[in-house]
Amino acid sequence: MADSAENSVPALAVTAAVGAVVLLFVLLCSVGRRADKKDEDEQKTETEEKKVNKTEKQTKKSKPAQRHKRIQHVPFSHAWLATILRGHSSSVLDFDFSPNGKYLISTAEDRSAMLWSTKEFSKKEHKFIRGNIELDHGTRVKFSPDSKAFIVCLGNANTARILRIGKKDDGSPGNITAALDFPKKHTAEIIQIGVTSEVLSILDTHQMNNVYAAVSPCGRFVVSSGFTPDVKVWEVVFDKGGGYKDVKRAFELKGHSSGVNCFSFNSDSSRMASVSKDGTWKYWDTNIRYELSQDPYLLTTGSIHCEIPSHISLSPDGRSVAVGGDNSIGFYNAVSGEEEEVLKNIHDGFITELSFDLSNKYLVSSGDKHIVILHNITGYRATISDLESTEIKAIHRLKRKVRQQIAEAK
Incomplete structure (x- = not known):
């Protein structure tokens, strides 16, 4: 019973060591994958940024410069x-x-x-x-x-x-x-x-x-x-x-x-x-x-x-x-x-x-x-209106004067 216990200790140690090596290997692989993935992502991002910058530059080159339209003065015109x-x-x-x-x-x-x-x-x-x-x-x-x-x-x-x-x-x-x-x-x-x-x-x-x-x-x-x-x-x-x-x-x-x-x-x-x-x-x-x-x-x-x-x-x-x-x-x-x-x-x-x-x-x-x-x-219109009104009043006064003279003559 003692011998079998003693024999199992090295076996457990070997098993643990192998497990640790496997776990370490898995961790290293995982870290490696993450690092590779990070590098790939960074490269992909850089590539996309370059494409965007290139597109923007092309757009800027292709876009003509916008000029503000100058508002032209329209000379005033009227019959007056x-x-x-x-x-x-x-x-x-x-x-x-x-x-x-x-x-x-x-x-x-x-x-x-x-x-x-x-x-x-x-x-x-x-x-x-x-x-x-x-x-x-x-x-x-x-x-x-x-x-x-x-x-x-x-x-x-x-x-x-x-x-x-x-x-x-x-x-x-x-x-x-x-x-x-x-x-x-x-x-x-x-x-x-x-x-x-x-x-x-x-x-x-x-x-x-x-x-x-x-x-x-x-x-x-x-x-x-x-x-x-x-x-x-x-x-x-x-x-x-x-x-x-x-x-x-x-x-x-x-x-x-x-x-x-x-x-x-x-x-x-x-x-x-x-x-x-x-x-x-x-x-x-x-x-x-x-x-x-x-x-x-x-x-x-x-x-x-x-x-x-x-x-x-x-x-x-x-x-x-x-x-x-x-x-x-x-x-x-x-x-x-x-x-x-x-x-x-x-x-x-x-x-x-x-x-x-x-x-x-x-x-x-x-x-x-x-x-x-x-x-x-x-002003011209008002002057004409005043003169016409004065003319009418003058005619009425003249009519009254003529009628008065006719009445006196009779």
Whole structure:
């Protein structure tokens, strides 16, 4: 029994050793297979990546370079278009008519001011005199009362500069030269300018933010509009010798339900027009006795064609109203309030200025590097209507007079 136990020990040892060798061999084979499989997978992945990269390169080579289509400017065209003034190389920011009605001065981001003759509005080609705005650009421009100079608001310096218009031997305008820079007085951006010799008064409008301001054509009133839904008018009072005396509140235009973006006068300041964020424009009779607390009369209220109106212009004769918003303009009869025409896509950008000329014949707008001159067809129609009405009244008066003479003769 002992011998058989002793004989079994070596057998077990041999069996265990053989089993261990077999197990080790199996493990080694398994590890080898895994390593081979890993190598195969890595090689396969590398091959696939090379194929993908090769495909991408081929795709990139085969794909033509995409070019962005350039949007071509379509020139504005309309039956009411008179002409277009071309000369500026950047956006025109403002323009103004001379008090004598002979010239238009424009200023743009290209650091220039250009003088145009209004006589050439009926022509296709237009000459201009260029003046440089050194080291700055003009954001607003206004003629002097004698039409011999103009003032620009400097965009970077936030102050004003006077430029003189020279005269040739034949009396025509000559070179434009800088004369004087005013000292800086404002910290906020200047929204409007006028011409005077010195600071006469500083007004607090109590309108939170002033949006628009102007001096009336007659020179009697200073007007402002802003965040509040009213237009405030002050009278500039002078003594008998013509010297400045005081500024006092004259009247207000009340009726809008939201802030007033812009307003305009006729030539003698007896009429005004205003346009508001509330979507309406209003036409006012301002020929009142405000010193006796008489309020302006609201004559007409009209709806506007655009969501955000930025400009309004009342013709000098008070018959036509033009409202500008975005890059479109609506023409309205001031008396009836009827919309007569809406002109769209006049400029590539937003309208920056809008004004009738002093003859009532044209409406001028700026918005890109061009100045568009439009026929005031609404004004022509209103004039014809007024003349026809006058004719009918004259006929009736003449009939009454003739009948009276017949009765007296009998």
